[in-house]
Amino acid sequence: MSGADVFTMDPGEVHKSVETLFDVESEVEAQTGTLAEATGSLAQGLTDSSAALGPALAEAADWWKTLRAGGFAGLCGNTGEYLAVCAEEAVEVDDYNAGDFASYADHDRYPGRDNEHASARPDW
Amino acid sequence: MDSPTRRTATAALAAFALTACSAVGDAVNQPPESEYTQAEAYAPMEAVAAEAIESLADFPGFEQRTWGEMPCSHNGIDDPDYTNIEIRYSFSAEVSGTDQVREAYVEELREYWTAQGYEITFEDESAHNDRQDRDLAVRTADGITLWYSVAGRVTFMIQSGCVPVSDPSEIEYVPPTGGLEPGGEGDKLDRYFPDGIPTDQAAVDPFANTRPVAGPEPFDSPGSYDNLL
Amino acid sequence: MSDMSWKDLRGLDCAAVRDVGEQWKHYVAKMAEQSERLRTDVIDGHLSADNYESDTADLVREQIDLFTGRFEDDLSDYADIRVATTLVDAADALEAEQKELTEVVGLIEEHDFEIEGGPREYEVNPTGHLHRAIWLHLDPPQWLCDRAGVDKPSAWYDVLDQAEVLAHLTCLYDSANELCGQYQDWLRAIMSRAHDADDDAAAVLAAMREHPPELPPQFGATYDDLIDDYKDRLSEEVASEMEAIANGESDMSPEQVNEWWESLSDAEREALIAEHPEWVGPTDGIPVEARDTANREVLDDRIGDLDTRIASIEAQLATLNGDPNAAGMYGQSGADPDELRAELEELRADRDGLAALQDRITDDNGDPAVYGQTDQQYYLMDFGTEDSGQAVVAIGNPDTAENVNAYVPGTTADLQGAAGGLMNRTETMAYDAWRREDAGEETATVLWMGYDAPDTIFPEATQTKWAEDAADDLESFTQGVRATAEGDPSNLTLTGHSYGTTVIGEAAATEGVDADNVVFVASPGVTVSTADALGVGDEHVYATTNSLDPIALTPDFLLGENPNEEAFGGSTFHSDHGSWFTNNHSTYWDETNMAGRNSMAEIVTG
Numbered sequence: 001m002s003g004a005d006v007f008t009m010d011p012g013e014v015h016k017s018v019e020t021l022f023d024v025e026s027e028v029e030a031q032t033g034t035l036a037e038a039t040g041s042l043a044q045g046l047t048d049s050s051a052a053l054g055p056a057l058a059e060a061a062d063w064w065k066t067l068r069a070g071g072f073a074g075l076c077g078n079t080g081e082y083l084a085v086c087a088e089e090a091v092e093v094d095d096y097n098a099g100d101f102a103s104y105a106d107h108d109r110y111p112g113r114d115n116e117h118a119s120a121r122p123d124w
Numbered sequence: 125m126d127s128p129t130r131r132t133a134t135a136a137l138a139a140f141a142l143t144a145c146s147a148v149g150d151a152v153n154q155p156p157e158s159e160y161t162q163a164e165a166y167a168p169m170e171a172v173a174a175e176a177i178e179s180l181a182d183f184p185g186f187e188q189r190t191w192g193e194m195p196c197s198h199n200g201i202d203d204p205d206y207t208n209i210e211i212r213y214s215f216s217a218e219v220s221g222t223d224q225v226r227e228a229y230v231e232e233l234r235e236y237w238t239a240q241g242y243e244i245t246f247e248d249e250s251a252h253n254d255r256q257d258r259d260l261a262v263r264t265a266d267g268i269t270l271w272y273s274v275a276g277r278v279t280f281m282i283q284s285g286c287v288p289v290s291d292p293s294e295i296e297y298v299p300p301t302g303g304l305e306p307g308g309e310g311d312k313l314d315r316y317f318p319d320g321i322p323t324d325q326a327a328v329d330p331f332a333n334t335r336p337v338a339g340p341e342p343f344d345s346p347g348s349y350d351n352l353l
Numbered sequence: 354m355s356d357m358s359w360k361d362l363r364g365l366d367c368a369a370v371r372d373v374g375e376q377w378k379h380y381v382a383k384m385a386e387q388s389e390r391l392r393t394d395v396i397d398g399h400l401s402a403d404n405y406e407s408d409t410a411d412l413v414r415e416q417i418d419l420f421t422g423r424f425e426d427d428l429s430d431y432a433d434i435r436v437a438t439t440l441v442d443a444a445d446a447l448e449a450e451q452k453e454l455t456e457v458v459g460l461i462e463e464h465d466f467e468i469e470g471g472p473r474e475y476e477v478n479p480t481g482h483l484h485r486a487i488w489l490h491l492d493p494p495q496w497l498c499d500r501a502g503v504d505k506p507s508a509w510y511d512v513l514d515q516a517e518v519l520a521h522l523t524c525l526y527d528s529a530n531e532l533c534g535q536y537q538d539w540l541r542a543i544m545s546r547a548h549d550a551d552d553d554a555a556a557v558l559a560a561m562r563e564h565p566p567e568l569p570p571q572f573g574a575t576y577d578d579l580i581d582d583y584k585d586r587l588s589e590e591v592a593s594e595m596e597a598i599a600n601g602e603s604d605m606s607p608e609q610v611n612e613w614w615e616s617l618s619d620a621e622r623e624a625l626i627a628e629h630p631e632w633v634g635p636t637d638g639i640p641v642e643a644r645d646t647a648n649r650e651v652l653d654d655r656i657g658d659l660d661t662r663i664a665s666i667e668a669q670l671a672t673l674n675g676d677p678n679a680a681g682m683y684g685q686s687g688a689d690p691d692e693l694r695a696e697l698e699e700l701r702a703d704r705d706g707l708a709a710l711q712d713r714i715t716d717d718n719g720d721p722a723v724y725g726q727t728d729q730q731y732y733l734m735d736f737g738t739e740d741s742g743q744a745v746v747a748i749g750n751p752d753t754a755e756n757v758n759a760y761v762p763g764t765t766a767d768l769q770g771a772a773g774g775l776m777n778r779t780e781t782m783a784y785d786a787w788r789r790e791d792a793g794e795e796t797a798t799v800l801w802m803g804y805d806a807p808d809t810i811f812p813e814a815t816q817t818k819w820a821e822d823a824a825d826d827l828e829s830f831t832q833g834v835r836a837t838a839e840g841d842p843s844n845l846t847l848t849g850h851s852y853g854t855t856v857i858g859e860a861a862a863t864e865g866v867d868a869d870n871v872v873f874v875a876s877p878g879v880t881v882s883t884a885d886a887l888g889v890g891d892e893h894v895y896a897t898t899n900s901l902d903p904i905a906l907t908p909d910f911l912l913g914e915n916p917n918e919e920a921f922g923g924s925t926f927h928s929d930h931g932s933w934f935t936n937n938h939s940t941y942w943d944e945t946n947m948a949g950r951n952s953m954a955e956i957v958t959g
Contacts, residue, residue: 052355053554201938202939275788
């Protein structure tokens with residue numbers, strides 16, 4: 001491996017990091033989904049009882065799932081992909097600026113991911 | 125259903141009753157026009173306390189003394205110009221557990237105070253978990269109340285009734301009774317003497333300005349506060 | 354806004370609410386395992402410097418640390434403290450009201466009454482069947498005959514007893530209505546507390562979404578531009594949260610505030626006390642030691658600020674006084690001397706009140722003073738100068754004491770009183786508790802003047818508005834005592850005097866108070882007609898009024914039923930009156946009422 005600032009890089013270990021990031025992403029999404037479903041069901045019952053807690057709980061659960069836990073999961077995936085690119089290509093990461101990465105990410109993703117051949121980050 | 129007008133009138137009447145806003149009411153609802161001020165009351169109160177303690181056999185000594193106060197009211201509302209002194213002596217937790225102070229002293233004080241002709245104003249005995257609590261209180265002819273109370277702690281309180289508030293600088297130190305060292309650790313009068321116990325007053329004799337409590341006009345007080353209430 | 358009917362509340366599955374709350378707690382634990390994986394397996398493991406060393410590697414590790422830290426904070430602040438705790442607490446609160454509801458509805462039906470009206474104004478009235486039994490058939494039910502002291506006719510031909518019923522129809526009717534009124538008050542109190550719990554829970558969840566901190570930016574084209582801003586905001590985040598809590602914007606309960614406070618590091622807590630004591634000091638749910646430290650700092654600053662403002666106005670007045678044309682009109686500075694004098698008078702009153710309070714709770718070395726009789730420190734839990742002024746001062750630390758007694762004073766309570774007579778009375782209560790408590794026990798006695806008390810007996814103290822304004826704060830205070838208690842919960846008693854009893858009654862019936870006992874001394878009324886409506890159990894409701902206290906003449910329609918009445922359903926204890934010639938409304942802690950003082954101390958010390 002070459003690169004101006006890369007002093008050490010064990011691709012196998014970095015791959016394991018990537019796998020862990022992706023695994024955490026999917027675990028969080030799965031468990032949050034299950035929880036949100038149970039919460040939504042309760043919220044509906046409370047709403048039917050004219051409790052103010054019902055609608056507030058439904059919105060809170062959705063907010064949590066989408067923006068907070070969902071945001072965290074997204075960051076796990078995003079960072080995993082970034083690392084994956086570095087590891088796959090063994091690029092000189094410091095020369096590989098964000099713009100380059102963005103264009104690269106439009107063409108290839110980490111193998112095995114749902115969007116491995118498409119950009120999951122259209123804003124890049 | 126009462127009409128709003130009637131309700132307002134009744135409310136005003138109730139408030140009137142509470143404040144007793146009549147000429148007569150105003151006269152009787154004030155704290156007593158005591159000729160003694162707060163500053164003047166401590167010495168005779170300590171004197172009558174000392175007499176009671178001297179009557180008790182084998183006195184084990186108090187652990188501490190404080191001077192407390194309670195508000196007095198005018199028309200049912202606290203009046204900052206008057207105060208109600210409560211001198212508080214207490215035994216240590218250990219001594220408070222002895223039969224001597226829990227039982228024997230109650231009887232000794234009853235005998236002594238009865239002999240002095242004091243009116244017993246309160247006595248009570250009640251069980252509290254594993255302990256037996258007792259209270260005995262008397263009022264002297266001049267209106268001072270002495271309250272010996274046996275509970276978790278055994279305490280002895282001397283109360284003035286309402287007296288006009290004095291400027292703190294006017295309050296003179298009066299040494300404690302019951303074996304407490306004047307100005308010592310158990311003599312907790314810091315609030316009244318923040319600069320420390322005045323050494324030139326440490327030897328003030330609590331009896332110096334008084335005559336015996338049982339006397340006809342003890343410490344030149346009004347015959348009874350009650351008559352002024 | 355909560356719109357639950359009594360039937361909705363009765364049918365509510367509180368266990369399901371609690372169960373989902375527990376699921377959120379379990380979820381938090383499981384998610385924490387995931388964040389731990391990132392820290393242990395990635396940052397310190399596979400992606401450690403041993404395996405990947407470069408500037409970019411540092412950047413990635415920092416990014417993972419940032420978003421993992423954010424998730425951990427989110428899990429604590431939102432999933433746990435807000436959602437899970439809200440659900441569990443709401444389940445507990447609603448279930449307690451549901452239990453009472455079941456009881457009162459059973460009694461209503463048992464007595465042939467019916468519930469009419471809407472969720473916030475329920476009425477309890479006799480059913481048509483009961484009306485007919487009384488008025489038409491002259492055959493009232495046995496319970497009503499017993500209550501009215503009338504013999505129940507044994508059969509349709511029992512003419513004598515029917516005649517007696519006829520003669521006592523008004524009495525029977527009044528008796529039925531009195532019971533209806535009590536059940537109505539009870540039902541309304543239950544529904545008010547249930548609505549309050551529901552609304553509070555909803556408010557916390559809604560507020561949660563209002564101004565959440567941003568997530569770290571993702572890697573991408575704008576990452577470099579955004580990450581520094583994110584780090585800047587991160588350093589201010591704890592202070593922002595504290596501000597939102599102090600301003601009430603977070604809507605968190607004292608228990609949630611306490612969970613949040615405990616989740617901070619020591620350094621964060623110390624920084625908040627040092628840099629923002631004005632937010633820490635008054636907040637229920639923050640431990641009393643921290644509040645005391647913060648409040649003393651603010652008190653000192655406030656007095657200094659008032660001194661400055663007083664000096665400024667005095668200087669302005671001196672200037673104006675030198676101008677013969679300025680008196681009574683606008684001077685050169687544009688200020689009206691009369692307005693300045695009025696402002697000066699107010700500022701001096703505030704300054705003197707605060708200085709007196711500071712003097713009372715501070716020793717000569719500038720340290721917290723100790724009440725010598727019980728060797729307990731004074732703790733300043735809150736204070737203010739708005740209107741008549743507020744002061745919440747504890748003798749002894751409520752967080753560590755076995756018993757806590759909060760004294761709520763009545764009409765004319767103000768800052769000068771808090772530093773003088775009211776504090777004297779509080780000390781007397783502390784002393785009385787100390788006399789009676791068992792070895793090894795401690796009682797903290799709190800002067801709770803956390804509300805604007807009426808200034809006059811008439812007309813102010815005949816109105817409930819002062820109590821209504823105080824109710825939410827008193828509820829919060831009791832919840833705060835619970836939240837910050839170290840070890841087992843204390844035996845918490847609320848002791849009201851005069852209008853202070855109305856404050857307690859209003860708070861207990863409408864918001865709910867988390868107290869073990871309530872003691873009503875010299876009460877003009879507690880806004881409800883039955884001890885059952887107070888939510889603490891009628892066996893924990895105590896009242897006393899001496900026989901010469903004119904407060905007993907207060908009509909019920911003003912501030913509610915006199916809690917000393919047998920029909921009210923609480924316990925009463927005896928208080929001796931003082932002199933026949935004095936107004937005996939404020940003599941309950943005097944030398945003339947030893948029995949009453951002992952009884953109060955007995956309740957307080959359990």
